[in-house]
Amino acid sequence: MDHEQAFELLPGYIDEELSLSESLEFERHLASCERCKHAYEQQRQVIMQLRQNDLRLDAPPELVKRIRAALPVQRSWWQRVASRLGGVSGFGGTGRTSGTGGTLGWAPVGAMVVSLVALTWSAGLYLSLPAGDTHLTQELVDSHVRSLQFDHLYDVISTDRHTVKPWFDGKIDFAPPVIDLAQQGYPLVGGRLDYLNGHAVAVMVYRYKLHPINLYVWPGSEAGATPHIYERQGYHLAHWSAAGMNYWAITDAGESELNGFVTNLRAHSAS
């Protein structure tokens, strides 16, 4: 694991979201890299300061129940958070040589993440409930937020569409169009598999400056060819269908930036 990769994985390591092999590789790198050690220490300090300033906010029990019910069963982070809150986890401060110290130290971080999720969700539940597509757009927003929170933007990291496109081969039963828009200011940064509406979907990840754009694609023609832009919980979403594929793009960038992305993407799909 090189420095760049390790640096990408740091937030996931802190939130215990890495696989065992990733964690071990990360720790191996950490032991030999001063810059990563320093960054790791800094993030720990921030977390400790947040704790001391008592910025933790508990979600109302009713909301917690609803979130828990809505979460996919196979996701185990809830259970891990719950077990951390109960002090069952064996995760120590240095990871490799975990003793008894530091186990409970991570609990408020998990709780804080849960509370932030809860806040995000409640904003959507209470402030905007327009008709149609509500369920799907909510799923999209949740998926987008999760991909950022748990440092799971991509399964394949590459700016080369010739790397990203074949990566999907054999993982899904369709070939998503992968288009590079670096010259238009929207570089491709990777791809991943995700689930929406109970289906496996392809996600191409782009960036506009510092804003990630998740582009979800799956077969079908549920929308018209003209993109519609929505706003949900502070995120902008665009939805359209073309050449037998459904497209949903979502980002925290502004409406005009998303519009530019969609316009460029459609122009290049057609060419």
Ligand SMILES: [Zn+2]
């Ligand atoms: Zn490093």
